[in-house]
Amino acid sequence: MKNMRSIRFVALGVVLGGVAACRPPEPSSELVTARRVLDQARQGPAAEVDPASVEEAQASLEAAEAVHREAPGSRRERSHAYISIRQSELAMSRAREIAAREEQERIAVAVGALLSEADADQVRAQLEQRELELRAAIVALAISQAERGAMSGQEQGPVRMTGVFFETGSDELTPVARQQLDMIAKQLEERPELETVIEGFADTRGDAKQNLDLSERRANRVREYLASRGVAAERVEAVGLGENYPVASNQTPSGRATNRRAEISTGTDESRPSARALPPQAEDEAPAREKPALGPSEESPRQPVKGEDKDYPDDPETREPDATPPR
Amino acid sequence: MQLLERRIAVLLVAAAGAACGTADLEMSGRRHQVNQAIWAAEQAGAREESRSAQLLERARRELMDAQATADDGDERNAALLFDRAEADSRLALQIARTNAERENARRAWQQLGAARSEF
Numbered sequence: 030m031k032n033m034r035s036i037r038f039v040a041l042g043v044v045l046g047g048v049a050a051c052r053p054p055e056p057s058s059e060l061v062t063a064r065r066v067l068d069q070a071r072q073g074p075a076a077e078v079d080p081a082s083v084e085e086a087q088a089s090l091e092a093a094e095a096v097h098r099e100a101p102g103s104r105r106e107r108s109h110a111y112i113s114i115r116q117s118e119l120a121m122s123r124a125r126e127i128a129a130r131e132e133q134e135r136i137a138v139a140v141g142a143l144l145s146e147a148d149a150d151q152v153r154a155q156l157e158q159r160e161l162e163l164r165a166a167i168v169a170l171a172i173s174q175a176e177r178g179a180m181s182g183q184e185q186g187p188v189r190m191t192g193v194f195f196e197t198g199s200d201e202l203t204p205v206a207r208q209q210l211d212m213i214a215k216q217l218e219e220r221p222e223l224e225t226v227i228e229g230f231a232d233t234r235g236d237a238k239q240n241l242d243l244s245e246r247r248a249n250r251v252r253e254y255l256a257s258r259g260v261a262a263e264r265v266e267a268v269g270l271g272e273n274y275p276v277a278s279n280q281t282p283s284g285r286a287t288n289r290r291a292e293i294s295t296g297t298d299e300s301r302p303s304a305r306a307l308p309p310q311a312e313d314e315a316p317a318r319e320k321p322a323l324g325p326s327e328e329s330p331r332q333p334v335k336g337e338d339k340d341y342p343d344d345p346e347t348r349e350p351d352a353t354p355p356r
Numbered sequence: 357m358q359l360l361e362r363r364i365a366v367l368l369v370a371a372a373g374a375a376c377g378t379a380d381l382e383m384s385g386r387r388h389q390v391n392q393a394i395w396a397a398e399q400a401g402a403r404e405e406s407r408s409a410q411l412l413e414r415a416r417r418e419l420m421d422a423q424a425t426a427d428d429g430d431e432r433n434a435a436l437l438f439d440r441a442e443a444d445s446r447l448a449l450q451i452a453r454t455n456a457e458r459e460n461a462r463r464a465w466q467q468l469g470a471a472r473s474e475f
Contacts, residue, residue, distance in 0.1 A: 108436040
C-alpha cells in the first residue's frame with residue numbers, strides 16, 4: 030500500500046515536471062520590448078524614412094529570437110534584443126527629424142507668402158501715394174496757370190490745362206499719356222477756337238542744357254501727337270523750359286517724376302495762354318525757339334540721353350511704372 | 357620524430373599567436389569605431405539633452421566593459437558589448453540631431469508669428 034502511494038506521487042511529479050518542461054521559456058523583458066518597438070517602427074513613418082535601420086532592427090531581433098530558442102533568458106539574447114530596440118528607436122527618431130525639417134520648410138513658405146503679400150501692399154501704398162502727389166501737382170499747376178492769367182490781366186476764361194508725364198530721360202509718350210492726349214485732342218476738335226500751348230519740363234538731375242533740350246523734345250512730341258489726332262499744328266505752340274518751374278521737390282524720386290512733364294494749356298483768343306519765359310540764365314543757353322512747324326516734325330533723331338537720371342541707372346525709383354492718369 | 361614534433365609544436369604556437377593577434381586587431385578596430393561614434397554624438401550636443409546624455413554615458417560604460425571582457429579573452433561577449441555601445445551612441449547622436457531640428461522648427465514658428473503680427 031505504501032509502495033503504491035509513493036509510486037503515485039513519483040508519477041505525478043514526473044508528469045508535472047514534463048508539463049513544465051514542455052512550456053516554452055518566457056522571453057526576457059528586452060525581447061518582449063524589442064518585438065513591440067519594432068512593430069511601432071514598421072507601422073510608422075520610420076519604415077519609409079529609414080528602412081535600413083528598420084531592417085537592422087529586424088535582423089537583431091531575429092538573432093535574439095534564435096538565441097532565445099537555444100538559451101532563453103541568456104545575456105546574449107538580451108543583448109541582441111537591446112540592440113534591436115536601439116535600432117528601432119533610431120529609425121523613429123530619424124523620422125521625427127525629417128518631419129521637423131519639413132515643418133520648417135512649410136513655415137518658410139508661409140513666411141515667404143506673408144512677406145510677398147506685405148511687399149505687394151507696400152507697392153500699392155507707394156503707388157497710391159504717388160497718385161496723390163501727382164494730383165496735388167496737377168492742382169498746383171492749375172493754380173500756377175490761374176495766377177499767370179491773373180498777373181497778365183487776362184480773364185480766367187476757358188483756360189484748361191492738364192499734364193502728361195514722362196519716364197526718366199525719355200520723350201516717349203506713355204500709354205497713359207496717349208490716353209490723356211486723345212481726350213484733349215477730342216476736346217480741341219470740338220472747340221476749334223481754342224489755342225494751345227505745350228510746355229515741356231525736366232527734373233534737375235543731369236546737365237541743365239541737355240535737360241532743356243529734352244524738355245523741348247517732350248513738348249514737340251506732344252504737339253506731334255495732337256497733330257496726328259487731327260489738331261492743326263498752327264494752333265499749338267510747343268516750348269521747352271528745362272528744369273525751370275518745378276511743381277514738386279526734385280529731392281525725391283516721386284517729386285522728380287512729377288517734374289518730368291509737359292503742361293498743356295488751352296484758351297480762346299481772348300484768354301490765349303502764353304508760354305512762360307525762360308529765366309535769363311537759361312535763356313542764354315536755350316536754342317532759338319521756333320514757330321510751330323507745319324507738316325512733319327524736324328526734330329532730330331533721338332540720341333542716347335545724357336541728361337537726367339542717366340548717371341543713376343540703379344535708382345529703382347527711376348524705373349517706376351507710369352503714373353495713374355489724373356482724373 | 358622528435359624534430360617533426362618540435363616543428364609541429366612551433367607551427368601550432370605561431371598559428372595561435374596569429375589568431376590572437378587578429379582577434380586583438382579586430383577588438384581594437386571595434387573600440388576605435390565606438391569611440392568615433394561617441395565622439396560624433398558629443399559633437400552634435402548629445403550631452404545637452406537628458407535622454408541622449410544618458411545614452412552617451414551608458415555607451416561609455418559599455419565600451420569600458422567591452423574592453424575588459426575582450427582583455428579577459430571573451431571575444432564573443434565583448435563583441436556584443438561593443439555593438440551595444442555603438443547602438444547607444446548612434447541613437448544619442450540621432451536624438452541630438454532631431455532635437456536641433458525641432459528647435460529650428462520652434463524658432464521658425466516664432467518668426468511666422470512675429471511676421472503675422474507685423475503685417
